[in-house]
């Protein structure tokens with residue numbers, strides 16, 4: 341379902357929990373998903389599609405997307421560790437893809453050593469389209485896919 345600003349706290353806590361493994365993997369616990377403040381997350385609401393999967397009042401999954409020019413930027417896909425590997429991540433991604441509005445392409449990124457996420461995205465039809473070097477420990481691999489209802493790209 342669409343997240344409400346009152347879900348921001350739950351989303352941020354889940355984000356902090358889920359990105360610990362990425363922090364450990366890259367030896368950097370100040371990566372943006374771990375350093376984000378509640379205020380900065382709240383600022384994303386007006387300009388983003390923000391989804392939250394909830395069980396009762398607990399946020400157990402989330403993903404967000406933002407349209408910029410013709411690209412829908414998807415990010416911060418998270419599923420609570422106790423519910424991972426049951427298809428929720430794929431469902432969240434499939435749902436946000438349908439919300440890409442007037443975009444012609446979808447784009448997301450992950451760390452170059454995050455092989456399982458690269459596998460997930462490639463299995464869902466994303467193709468690598470670029471690399472951005474953040475520092476000597478981390479490169480971001482960008483992946484793209486044609487937007488669902490678009491004939492271009």
Ligand SMILES: CC(C)(COP(=O)(O)OP(=O)(O)OC[C@H]1O[C@@H](n2cnc3c(N)ncnc32)[C@H](O)[C@@H]1OP(=O)(O)O)[C@@H](O)C(=O)NCCC(=O)NCCS
Pocket residue numbers: 358359361362416417418419420423424425426427428429430431449450451456457460
């Ligand atoms: C990425 C994430 C959201 C996936 O959520 P999920 O609910 O576990 O994903 P799904 O169950 O839909 O799995 C999707 C596919 O990826 C595979 N997969 C999921 N986690 C995996 C892992 N840790 N290792 C290997 N494969 C994995 C599954 O086998 C599945 O493929 P299949 O359906 O063909 O078997 C979740 O692992 C997560 O929150 N990770 C930490 C947060 C993070 O770092 N996100 C950043 C991504 S850039």
